[in-house]
Amino acid sequence: MRAITGVTRLYGIVADPIHQVKAPQGLNAILDERGIDGVLVPFHVSAADLATFFAALRVLRSFHGMIVTVPHKTAALPLCDAVSERAAQIGAVNVVRREPDGQLLGDMFDGLGFIAGLREAGLDPKGMRAYLVGAGGAGNAVAFALVEAGVAHLTVANRTRDRAEDLQRRLLKAHPGISVEIGSANPRGHGLVVNTTSLGMRETDPLPLDLGGLEPWMIVAESIMQPETTALLAGAAAAGCHVHRGWPMLASQLVLMADFLGMQRE
Amino acid sequence: MRAITGVTRLYGIVADPIHQVKAPQGLNAILDERGIDGVLVPFHVSAADLATFFAALRVLRSFHGMIVTVPHKTAALPLCDAVSERAAQIGAVNVVRREPDGQLLGDMFDGLGFIAGLREAGLDPKGMRAYLVGAGGAGNAVAFALVEAGVAHLTVANRTRDRAEDLQRRLLKAHPGISVEIGSANPRGHGLVVNTTSLGMRETDPLPLDLGGLEPWMIVAESIMQPETTALLAGAAAAGCHVHRGWPMLASQLVLMADFLGMQRE
Numbered sequence: 239m240r241a242i243t244g245v246t247r248l249y250g251i252v253a254d255p256i257h258q259v260k261a262p263q264g265l266n267a268i269l270d271e272r273g274i275d276g277v278l279v280p281f282h283v284s285a286a287d288l289a290t291f292f293a294a295l296r297v298l299r300s301f302h303g304m305i306v307t308v309p310h311k312t313a314a315l316p317l318c319d320a321v322s323e324r325a326a327q328i329g330a331v332n333v334v335r336r337e338p339d340g341q342l343l344g345d346m347f348d349g350l351g352f353i354a355g356l357r358e359a360g361l362d363p364k365g366m367r368a369y370l371v372g373a374g375g376a377g378n379a380v381a382f383a384l385v386e387a388g389v390a391h392l393t394v395a396n397r398t399r400d401r402a403e404d405l406q407r408r409l410l411k412a413h414p415g416i417s418v419e420i421g422s423a424n425p426r427g428h429g430l431v432v433n434t435t436s437l438g439m440r441e442t443d444p445l446p447l448d449l450g451g452l453e454p455w456m457i458v459a460e461s462i463m464q465p466e467t468t469a470l471l472a473g474a475a476a477a478g479c480h481v482h483r484g485w486p487m488l489a490s491q492l493v494l495m496a497d498f499l500g501m502q503r504e
Numbered sequence: 505m506r507a508i509t510g511v512t513r514l515y516g517i518v519a520d521p522i523h524q525v526k527a528p529q530g531l532n533a534i535l536d537e538r539g540i541d542g543v544l545v546p547f548h549v550s551a552a553d554l555a556t557f558f559a560a561l562r563v564l565r566s567f568h569g570m571i572v573t574v575p576h577k578t579a580a581l582p583l584c585d586a587v588s589e590r591a592a593q594i595g596a597v598n599v600v601r602r603e604p605d606g607q608l609l610g611d612m613f614d615g616l617g618f619i620a621g622l623r624e625a626g627l628d629p630k631g632m633r634a635y636l637v638g639a640g641g642a643g644n645a646v647a648f649a650l651v652e653a654g655v656a657h658l659t660v661a662n663r664t665r666d667r668a669e670d671l672q673r674r675l676l677k678a679h680p681g682i683s684v685e686i687g688s689a690n691p692r693g694h695g696l697v698v699n700t701t702s703l704g705m706r707e708t709d710p711l712p713l714d715l716g717g718l719e720p721w722m723i724v725a726e727s728i729m730q731p732e733t734t735a736l737l738a739g740a741a742a743a744g745c746h747v748h749r750g751w752p753m754l755a756s757q758l759v760l761m762a763d764f765l766g767m768q769r770e
Contacts, residue, residue: 239507242532244517244525248545251510256566259510266508277545280510280566287563294560297553300522300546 239270239277247276249499250304252291252314256282258439258464260488261305261495268496272503276302285309292317296340303335303499308436311346311375318344327412328382330375333495345498347491348376349383352432352461355486361430361457364388369425371446372434373401376461380434381405385413393421393428395447397435426451431474432459438468445469454478461487506541513542515765516570518557518580522548524705524730526754527571527761534762538769542568551575558583562606569601569765574702577612577641584610593678594648596641599761611764613757614642615649618698618727621752627696627723630654635691637712638700639667642727646700647671651679659687659694661713663701692717697740698725704734711735720744727753 249269251261265278281304283291288310295301306314311330315321318334321344325331331344356363368389370381373396384392392409396402402420409418425431425447437446439462447470452458458474459482471481515535517527531544547570549557554576561567572580577596581587584600587610591597597610622629634655636647639662650658658675662668668686675684691697691713703712705728713736718724724740725748737747 242528244523257510262508282566291560294557300548
């Protein structure tokens with residue numbers, strides 16, 4: 239990494255908790271590789287403080303943008319001055335750019351990143367019956383992306399049923415006639431099972447879904463990167479499923495994020 | 505520099521303009537040398553936005569503290585939750601630490617740094633007639649430090665005379681009986697001449713004082729670090745004066761700042 243000076247551009251990742259984030263390593267490597275005088279640092283901010291923090295980003299002139307992750311993806315959307323059509327449809331952002339006039343622009347690459355990560359691993363969701371747990375920012379993004387990637391059916395499960403129903407409504411509005419239903423904690427009968435909740439980050443977390451529903455022919459995909467093997471993935475491997483870790487979802491969108499954040503080769 | 509991760513501590517320097525600051529290089533070198541997982545980055549914030557920015561620092565839990573420099577040193581003091589007795593007396597802070605509960609604590613090391621820098625260059629202000637231009641944050645700190653270092657007399661000059669008079673009043677209150685007067689832009693008759701204004705940072709700036717008053721027996725000291733040779737120092741050298749650059753004032757307080765900011769060896 240090059241030395242930081244008074245003209246170094248500031249980038250960040252906002253999250254809570256923060257210790258597990260992997261984007262600093264990934265994006266600082268891209269900054270290095272592209273020869274850009276910038277640095278990406280961790281911003282640890284609680285949900286209740288997000289609006290206060292966003293107000294400061296508008297006036298922080300050396301700040302160029304940041305990644306937004308758990309639990310802020312949905313709450314960050316209305317704090318932006320403008321968002322992409324994709325982010326508006328999903329109802330969440332995972333990246334925010336600061337324009338020279340202080341305006342904050344949001345976009346959402348989680349869905350594209352998840353699908354690209356699956357495909358790079360040789361897994362194509364097209365025609366599959368998919369089960370998704372979690373209807374937060376990442377869950378919404380992955381749901382829209384799965385539908386756009388051509389899954390035959392999508393089941394959405396969420397602790398708060400209202401949010402799953404709201405996601406179902408918006409999916410049907412954008413894609414009339416698709417097969418989408420609300421599910422239980424049991425993923426039985428689905429070839430692709432995806433966790434987009436944060437359950438599994440902490441050792442004390444309950445499982446995000448019922449492992450009893452897993453069978454050896456299923457693919458179980460995670461969006462959590464740290465720990466690399468969550469309790470869900472360990473249980474899925476024990477059940478003979480094919481496991482797909484969380485890292486590819488981020489890795490596949492790092493270049494999209496870098497480009498959106500203005501990290502163009504100099 | 506070590507790789508930045510989710511647990512890297514965030515430090516900053518807040519200034520406007522920002523391009524000329526040298527603290528990132530100095531303090532990141534100390535972080536490296538002490539083996540601390542932290543990084544210091546530039547925060548470019550305008551004077552009008554400082555309070556908005558401070559509100560966010562309280563809620564930014566990965567933030568551990570920052571250097572405060574031109575033009576924010578005086579304005580930052582009332583934005584802190586508590587300040588040192590020294591900072592309160594001077595009426596300015598140049599370093600702010602964030603406590604784990606979000607409280608922001610201020611201190612001021614410019615005076616100590618300036619005197620230490622002079623002494624390391626073999627120059628002792630004790631017994632000298634000193635002329636100081638500028639009654640901002642750095643000016644106040646250097647004025648108190650010169651008096652405490654035992655100058656025989658201090659003349660204070662400032663574009664806004666009120667601020668010089670206010671500094672004079674506070675100096676006399678803290679140190680009754682000292683010789684301190686308000687001066688003009690002409691430093692004649694003083695063995696030590698010190699610029700603490702920001703005039704000289706930009707090429708288009710007017711001179712901070714009247715070069716016609718300089719004579720070869722004088723020492724002319726700068727607090728501006730970039731450019732290394734300001735128009736004042738160039739004029740002083742041409743007049744045969746001994747010149748003392750701005751860098752030692754910061755260099756001599758970097759360790760004090762690092763210790764205050766909690767950058768203890770791990």
